[in-house]
Amino acid sequence: MIIGIPKEIKNNENRVAITPSGVSFLAKGGHDVLVEANAGIGSGFANEEYSAAGAKVIDTAKEVWDTSEMIIKVKEPLSSEYGFFRKGLILFTYLHLAAEKELAKALTDKGVTSIAYETIEVNGKLPLLTPMSEVAGRMAVQIGAQFLEQPHGGKGILLAGVPGVKRGNVTIIGGGIVGTNAAKIAIGLGASVTLLDLNPERLRELDNQFGASLNTVISNPANIEEAVIGADLVIGAVLIPGAKAPKLVTEEMVKKMSPGSVIVDVAIDQGGIFETVDHITTHDNPTYVKHGVVHYAVANMPGAVPRTSTIALTNVTIPYAWQIANQGAVAAIESNYAIKQGVNTFDGHITYAPVAKGLGFEYTPVQEVINSLSTTIV
Numbered sequence: 001m002i003i004g005i006p007k008e009i010k011n012n013e014n015r016v017a018i019t020p021s022g023v024s025f026l027a028k029g030g031h032d033v034l035v036e037a038n039a040g041i042g043s044g045f046a047n048e049e050y051s052a053a054g055a056k057v058i059d060t061a062k063e064v065w066d067t068s069e070m071i072i073k074v075k076e077p078l079s080s081e082y083g084f085f086r087k088g089l090i091l092f093t094y095l096h097l098a099a100e101k102e103l104a105k106a107l108t109d110k111g112v113t114s115i116a117y118e119t120i121e122v123n124g125k126l127p128l129l130t131p132m133s134e135v136a137g138r139m140a141v142q143i144g145a146q147f148l149e150q151p152h153g154g155k156g157i158l159l160a161g162v163p164g165v166k167r168g169n170v171t172i173i174g175g176g177i178v179g180t181n182a183a184k185i186a187i188g189l190g191a192s193v194t195l196l197d198l199n200p201e202r203l204r205e206l207d208n209q210f211g212a213s214l215n216t217v218i219s220n221p222a223n224i225e226e227a228v229i230g231a232d233l234v235i236g237a238v239l240i241p242g243a244k245a246p247k248l249v250t251e252e253m254v255k256k257m258s259p260g261s262v263i264v265d266v267a268i269d270q271g272g273i274f275e276t277v278d279h280i281t282t283h284d285n286p287t288y289v290k291h292g293v294v295h296y297a298v299a300n301m302p303g304a305v306p307r308t309s310t311i312a313l314t315n316v317t318i319p320y321a322w323q324i325a326n327q328g329a330v331a332a333i334e335s336n337y338a339i340k341q342g343v344n345t346f347d348g349h350i351t352y353a354p355v356a357k358g359l360g361f362e363y364t365p366v367q368e369v370i371n372s373l374s375t376t377i378v
């Protein structure tokens with residue numbers, strides 16, 4: 001198969017979808033890998049390393065998109081890339097379509113086979129989301145600590161406190177991968193940490209893992225309000241796979257937070273959990289202040305630590321890319337349930353139920369679409 005790796009174009013997105021060792025693996029398997037010139041520079045991988053690994057380095061994004069049967073990316077295509085879509089093209093990347101109506105429309109209008117990293121599922125877990133959630137969870141605390149500093153607009157507190165001065169309060173909403181990693185770092189910094197989740201079993205596991213250094217609280221509106229109002233830093237880490245994130249923190253709650261507190265809405269890629277987060281921010285301009293509270297809502301946080309993130313991401317994506325490249329999309333979808341769960345659009349249909357519901361579009365199971373096709377699709 002011809003596999004294309006365009007350079008990422010989102011603001012400060014320095015990750016790349018494949019490392020030179022990933023290229024070598026695919027190339028040795030007989031696949032042609034086209035890498036756009038300088039796609040790996042931000043992650044510290046030079047064009048020459050890709051060439052040496054067996055890739056063909058291509059000057060323009062257009063040539064990469066137009067020549068490839070499968071495009072592997074990191075982030076969702078931006079509108080300037082929609083013109084490259086065509087029927088049967090396989091797109092393997094993060095998509096977060098529940099928060100991206102125009103993209104969902106463009107993918108279905110053009111009949112792209114889009115396979116989203118974040119909905120590939122194995123035993124109820126999301127293995128292609130996990131490493132980036134680990135990165136973002138760990139980053140959320142260091143970013144929050146930075147914006148609590150007065151020169152960065154915060155109230156001027158040190159999360160760790162010092163002898164004789166109390167520690168800062170960190171509230172984490174959602175106790176999955178992001179939440180657990182945020183808790184680990186916040187506890188390590190010496191903050192007083194409260195974590196809320198809907199799932200009592202998850203809270204039990206976290207209680208066993210962190211002991212008395214973590215307050216675990218069941219998530220409901222009253223408990224969220226209490227934990228948010230008393231916090232210096234609130235981290236949004238909720239996920240309902242594929243679906244738009246629920247707005248759990250209301251504007252009234254944010255108004256009651258003390259001035260100079262900080263919100264880091266990691267779940268912004270699925271729409272965010274704070275009513276007061278009304279737009280996605282960027283690494284260039286990461287925060288805004290509303291009701292005296294600093295809001296951070298960057299949807300590609302791992303893009304700021306690209307070397308770590310690229311290696312962590314490609315560790316988990318390459319085996320799936322390998323299977324899709326070897327078998328073609330239809331056979332890979334039919335033979336691997338994890339890949340089937342990743343398919344968000346196929347032949348003009350939305351094939352992932354929570355995305356369809358979130359966008360108000362019709363849902364068609366991918367197997368139904370495949371069965372209805374009389375012609376063979378790659």
Ligand SMILES: NC(=O)C1=CN([C@@H]2O[C@H](COP(=O)(O)OP(=O)(O)OC[C@H]3O[C@@H](n4cnc5c(N)ncnc54)[C@H](O)[C@@H]3O)[C@@H](O)[C@H]2O)C=CC1
Pocket residue numbers: 118129130132133134136173174175176177178179196197198199202219237238239240246248265266267268269270298299300301302
């Ligand atoms: N902004 C960024 O750069 C990045 C964002 N993310 C996003 O972070 C979010 C969280 O991801 P993960 O931790 O991997 O998900 P996860 O599935 O591991 O954890 C989500 C947790 O939310 C809990 N939850 C669901 N409804 C809840 C409610 N009403 N109240 C409290 N907890 C609730 C679930 O029980 C689960 O424990 C996702 O939207 C993910 O895409 C991940 C990586 C980077």
Ligand SMILES: CC(=O)C(=O)O
Pocket residue numbers: 075094096129132133269299300301302303
């Ligand atoms: C999960 C995701 O969207 C990211 O790492 O950018």
